[in-house]
Amino acid sequence: MPCHIAEETAAGRPQVLHLRxxxxxxxxxxxxxxxxxxxxGRLTGRYATVSNYPGTTVAVTKGRALVGAEVCDVVDTPxxxxxxxTLSEDERITRDLIxxxxxxxxxxxxxxxxxxxALTLTAQIAAFExxxxxxxxxxxxALARGIAVDAGQLSAELGVPVVEMVATEGxxxxxxxxxxxxxxxxxxxxxxxAQGQAAWAHEVTGRVRHVSAxxxxxxxxxxxxxxxxxxxxxxILALVLYILYLFVGVFGAQTLVGFFEETVFGRGVNxxxxxxxxxxxxxxxxxxxxxxxGLITMGLTYAIAIVLPVVTTFFLLxxxxxxxxxxxxxxxxxxxxxxxxxxNGKAVLPMVLGLGCDxxxxxxxxxxxxxxxxLIAILLLALGIPCSAQLATILGILGGISFGALLTxxxxxxxxxxxxxxxxxxxxxxxxxxxxxxxxxxxxxRLSNILTKTRLRVWWYLGEAVPLFLAGTVLLFMxxxxxxxxxxxxxxxxIVTGLLGLPAATAQIFVMGFLRRDYGAAGLxxxxxxxxxxxxxxxxxxxxxTLFIPCVANFLMIVRERGPRVAFAMLAFITPIAVFTGAGxxxxxxxxxxxx
Amino acid sequence: xxxxFRSDGLRPLSAVPAGWRGVVDHVRQDQGDRVDxxxxxxxxxxxxxxxxxxxxxxVFLCDQTELAIERSVADVILVKPAQD
Numbered sequence: 001m002p003c004h005i006a007e008e009t010a011a012g013r014p015q016v017l018h019l020r021x022x023x024x025x026x027x028x029x030x031x032x033x034x035x036x037x038x039x040x041g042r043l044t045g046r047y048a049t050v051s052n053y054p055g056t057t058v059a060v061t062k063g064r065a066l067v068g069a070e071v072c073d074v075v076d077t078p079x080x081x082x083x084x085x086t087l088s089e090d091e092r093i094t095r096d097l098i099x100x101x102x103x104x105x106x107x108x109x110x111x112x113x114x115x116x117x118a119l120t121l122t123a124q125i126a127a128f129e130x131x132x133x134x135x136x137x138x139x140x141x142a143l144a145r146g147i148a149v150d151a152g153q154l155s156a157e158l159g160v161p162v163v164e165m166v167a168t169e170g171x172x173x174x175x176x177x178x179x180x181x182x183x184x185x186x187x188x189x190x191x192x193x194a195q196g197q198a199a200w201a202h203e204v205t206g207r208v209r210h211v212s213a214x215x216x217x218x219x220x221x222x223x224x225x226x227x228x229x230x231x232x233x234x235x236i237l238a239l240v241l242y243i244l245y246l247f248v249g250v251f252g253a254q255t256l257v258g259f260f261e262e263t264v265f266g267r268g269v270n271x272x273x274x275x276x277x278x279x280x281x282x283x284x285x286x287x288x289x290x291x292x293x294g295l296i297t298m299g300l301t302y303a304i305a306i307v308l309p310v311v312t313t314f315f316l317l318x319x320x321x322x323x324x325x326x327x328x329x330x331x332x333x334x335x336x337x338x339x340x341x342x343x344n345g346k347a348v349l350p351m352v353l354g355l356g357c358d359x360x361x362x363x364x365x366x367x368x369x370x371x372x373x374x375l376i377a378i379l380l381l382a383l384g385i386p387c388s389a390q391l392a393t394i395l396g397i398l399g400g401i402s403f404g405a406l407l408t409x410x411x412x413x414x415x416x417x418x419x420x421x422x423x424x425x426x427x428x429x430x431x432x433x434x435x436x437x438x439x440x441x442x443x444x445x446r447l448s449n450i451l452t453k454t455r456l457r458v459w460w461y462l463g464e465a466v467p468l469f470l471a472g473t474v475l476l477f478m479x480x481x482x483x484x485x486x487x488x489x490x491x492x493x494x495i496v497t498g499l500l501g502l503p504a505a506t507a508q509i510f511v512m513g514f515l516r517r518d519y520g521a522a523g524l525x526x527x528x529x530x531x532x533x534x535x536x537x538x539x540x541x542x543x544x545x546t547l548f549i550p551c552v553a554n555f556l557m558i559v560r561e562r563g564p565r566v567a568f569a570m571l572a573f574i575t576p577i578a579v580f581t582g583a584g585x586x587x588x589x590x591x592x593x594x595x596x
Numbered sequence: 597x598x599x600x601f602r603s604d605g606l607r608p609l610s611a612v613p614a615g616w617r618g619v620v621d622h623v624r625q626d627q628g629d630r631v632d633x634x635x636x637x638x639x640x641x642x643x644x645x646x647x648x649x650x651x652x653x654x655v656f657l658c659d660q661t662e663l664a665i666e667r668s669v670a671d672v673i674l675v676k677p678a679q680d
Contacts, residue, residue, distance in 0.1 A: 082635075114659065117636075120635070120636065202643070329664075332652060332655065336652060339666070344666070435664070436669055439655065441662070
């Protein structure tokens, strides 16, 4: 273990430099929404995704920090409410991490307004008997609410250093670094049960916290109230959705996509690529890059020009809503609807995220408590939630036709989702968990946090998506060269032309949609632009596409989360639903003579 | 579960109107892990509560944490008026 090799004097006090066989490992632990990720970012210089709902920091993030002259490994754990008793997946991971060799030292981050709750967790952390430091974060917000915590007295009660902090502004970070050598195992009378721990936390809170009459800032309070009450909350929700549409659907999907597709790629990248490959003597090789299924003209154009702007604008706005504390409030309104589908209001989080990217949303279903809920949420995401690229196509095509067509599509898709969810809730075994959700205070998000978060997400998206786009294009190219594309499409043609009443060319688009959901969407877009679809055909095709099997990335994510058996079962379930719903819609529209 | 007003002044959180203030007496042990989950969020004996709204879900302030819960959960949280 440590041996002393040097002594240096800092601020008149001798500091011991330890030489270890491995770096000191520090675990950041705390309740959800206390700012752990921000502290992590400040300590390590890296930024982990910060957000206002539990579950974003699902995976454990690691980084390195320089403390004095020593390099430490810092681990950012998921937000936890308990480390004993019935535990969620996140809580189990965190408990194992603290108990194991990954944590030499525990830094508990607490929301200074909520020390009663934090201390209940402290009582459980104490059981691990590891050197601990308690950080009281958001001291500024606590003071603004008239809450004062006596850090000195709290430190004396617990026997650990207590550091006051405003992590978003970097205040208190140096104090934390300075306190690390003084970390000690909490001296707390051991409480065996949750009751005893809660009672202890209550008593200590009473001794160290002083609340004056003045409470939450008035505007903050008014906004918090307005966003959760139905009378004001529902109009606000409508407004938020409208802004989402304007920013993502109009600015992202039309203005930005237009610029990237026509100007950047249409006049810049693609002609340049065509010129560059004109020196290659083989026609096949030239087509590989710039042909109908060319790596650059099709793959890169779709990935960068069509999908990227939509995904980026969505994540910018989503990050804003997330950091403002608004999204958990949606759960209050949606709880009853989701309950009918065997879920609870919490499921609104992955569903809204799915509007950006279903693949990413499938991963975040981990925040749901029971296996049954996770399964239903994954199924509904794959079945009905259109991702941003699809949404853009739907709005782009049907928006130009009629509002009625748009409503029909969303009506059919939502009804189908509701029906499947309702059925799944009854057919699948397992339980729904109670709806218990913390509502973080409404606050003004910090632009730098939103930008960093969006950058990380777009980066993640590009890393996952672009290779898949390109691989999908290569596959398409090969299928085309082997004339297999036409063969597969011809196999599907009777269904497409007969049952769905669509042009034969759509069969090929659906095959492409199999490889990547938004590929198919973009293919439809071009078909519609070329004037080859009637209004009814466009509506039917888009409905099938929306309900259709997820994109390859989404499918692989389902395999990763639930295993290949479940993934293929979903595929086999969703495909006929999509086709028969489309056929039914086609039949009904024709029978009623509706043509929009 | 109907709103039961008991002689000892205890009542479920689901039975009090918006604006009501009091303290948590205890969380009734029933099936599942409700006591643990609520306890972790600070809903423990002695915690001060203020009911903020009762529709569409029940929203209440427990100490300094704002929580939204469904009615069946509010049924097992037994509260009483504050002593002062």
